[in-house]
Amino acid sequence: MFYDPLSFNSRSSLGYLLKMTHAQMHACAERIFAEHDINFVQWIALLKLHEGDALTASDLCRAMCHDNGAVTRMLDHLEQRGYVERQRSQQDRRVVELKLTANGKRKMDELLPQVVAGLNEVLNAAGFSRDEFNELARLLNKLLLSMQALNGAAGENT
Numbered sequence: 001m002f003y004d005p006l007s008f009n010s011r012s013s014l015g016y017l018l019k020m021t022h023a024q025m026h027a028c029a030e031r032i033f034a035e036h037d038i039n040f041v042q043w044i045a046l047l048k049l050h051e052g053d054a055l056t057a058s059d060l061c062r063a064m065c066h067d068n069g070a071v072t073r074m075l076d077h078l079e080q081r082g083y084v085e086r087q088r089s090q091q092d093r094r095v096v097e098l099k100l101t102a103n104g105k106r107k108m109d110e111l112l113p114q115v116v117a118g119l120n121e122v123l124n125a126a127g128f129s130r131d132e133f134n135e136l137a138r139l140l141n142k143l144l145l146s147m148q149a150l151n152g153a154a155g156e157n158t
Contacts, residue, residue, distance in 0.1 A: 014143070025122065032118050036111065037081055042074055043111055046083060049100050050108050056097055083107055 029040040048054040048063045078084040083104035089095035
């Protein structure tokens with residue numbers, strides 16, 4: 001057993017540590033975006049479009065674990081700023097596809113080096129070696145895949 005109910009402390013739980021790490025990483029990222037006209041979450045949406053992980057608003061909802069309303073509002077802002085455009089699919093006119101504009105691609109080119117530098121700064125400040133970073137990424141991916149499998153299996157039984 002990894003945890004013991006008699007000695008369990010919330011501050012040592014994986015959920016707490018992951019949530020707090022996520023919150024701190026988000027705060028670091030927001031400092032990078034403070035001088036720009038988009039925030040970190042909007043940038044993640046641009047990144048998902050740029051990487052081809054999302055083609056529609058529904059894809060973004062799944063990729064970012066956000067609800068439809070929040071993604072629609074975010075896309076409205078990104079479209080108003082000229083970073084994203086919506087187009088009806090040629091294959092299925094009911095589907096609205098998302099596309100980065102030339103402005104959106106320039107914004108990605110501008111911000112990606114800053115985000116990478118920020119991530120590297122955090123990892124360097126923590127004293128991670130390359131091997132430790134690779135091991136952490138491997139372990140987190142292992143945990144993620146296991147949890148996805150468990151949640152997928154649980155979803156099939158309901």
